[in-house]
Amino acid sequence: MINKLIDKIKKTNAPIVVGLDPMLNYIPEQVQKKAFDAYGETLEGAAEAIWQFNKAIVDATYDLIPAVKPQIAMYEQFGIPGLEAFKKTVDYCHEKDLVVIGDVKRGDIGSTSAAYAVGHLGRVQVGSKSYVPFDEDFATVNPYLGSDGVNPFIKVCKEEKKGLFILVKTSNPSSGEFQDQLIDGRPLYELVGQQVAKWGEEHMGDSYSYIGAVVGATYPEMGKILRRIMPKTFILVPGYGAQGGKGADLAHFFNEDGLGAIINSSRGIIAAYKQEAYQQFGAENFADASRQAVMDMQKDIAGALA
């Protein structure tokens, strides 16, 4: 799957992933109204609004981008109907041949991580039959529990040709509280990065490992160091745009080959129509605004890499 992701990045010339993290207040009135008219102001109504919103944005952008990253929390908050919308979104993105990064940040003791791995990336056995429950292509994983919490994910990735992005340095303001603590003079995130690189070396695609890392755009200097520590690791970079990361900061996350990173933008793309820069589209043409925002982001990053 890492090879497919890289192929698609090259074809689109866009190391971009669109974060499908639909808060209800991102969704234009008319989409919400239609969903609520059909299902009421219920969890089902919210799920329908999310799904129609996602579908419109995917339809408007799928030819420009290699991948999407639905954040499962935004669906899970609406209970079972929300998770049905998550699954529907994953399946629809596959129809459009997009790579799907499930932003699930799971991680637990071995047997439990194995269950998550099977549920999100693999197939689960029921008697003599097997099923593919959520079917993402990549999943994000939390490393706090160490190797035996990560290995079951790696095992499933190997079997199913899928991949991971393991949290190394996250984009949020307080990520340093634990991640920046010095161990023998070096921050914890470097230690985690080293371990990710090690896991990755044994699990290589053609040019990059399918065991990737998450490093926030909001910490470009740390990204520079981590890029060196993890030369064969693909880096998923959240925090561009709304969280404060800028195009110029992003060059650090890439290798000389122009590859090695994929930049996520969520709000900046899916709620573009709410920004001054795109207000000429209006709420009714929200998906066109998202398309324009993808094109602008592509240009910004291409400029930073030039």
Added chain:
Amino acid sequence: MINKLIDKIKKTNAPIVVGLDPMLNYIPEQVQKKAFDAYGETLEGAAEAIWQFNKAIVDATYDLIPAVKPQIAMYEQFGIPGLEAFKKTVDYCHEKDLVVIGDVKRGDIGSTSAAYAVGHLGRVQVGSKSYVPFDEDFATVNPYLGSDGVNPFIKVCKEEKKGLFILVKTSNPSSGEFQDQLIDGRPLYELVGQQVAKWGEEHMGDSYSYIGAVVGATYPEMGKILRRIMPKTFILVPGYGAQGGKGADLAHFFNEDGLGAIINSSRGIIAAYKQEAYQQFGAENFADASRQAVMDMQKDIAGALA
């Protein structure tokens, strides 16, 4: 909710939580067969088997215990039908007046943690209405992202009178890889423990905080130190029984008042009928075997605390 948990522990004299982590191979043939006859060897069939298995165990043990801890991964691996069985289990345990600890180990950047918090512990707004999606009483939380990943959970707990157990030192063999790394001469888990205690001080029930910690039974010496660092923190202790933790090791996790910890057993109770010690019950009386295992565990812990 921490006050209710403590009341129930006192009433049952059992600082015990039963881990409802049903792997399919724990579930007796006859329960699986009945479910598959009704729904086929499908995700729905697996979910029905899990639900019937859980219900029988809850019916056989609810009067002896204060709480249950369903591990959501074991449900999530069966996709949407699995998560429906999770929700059904949570609701049924509430009918039986059990405290429900959702072992979800979520944790993300602020806005995303807020969505998880709402989904698992709070209520979500849809237009003019609000809903309670999963409705656990406590949730486990991963601290790797620092305060701004944890605060949204605390906020919802305060509003809804719910609680958290934050991962400090996990029970698995490789938990030391990152958690034991020394920072200024002290391991990371102590730093996390200190922070949990600090979060807890500002969020107190009558005698203990509703912001608790997870510390594995498999690391009793570390439990001893963490007990001192977090005097007002309730500790959820996994790893008893099948993972290797013993009754005698557990005394360290309690305070002088005989409170301050709750010990989880999953496999050791729900799959008790598979152990030699309980084989006289037979697979058809699996729930009675679980009841006996709870009584034996209660005695083991009471003995260790005496």
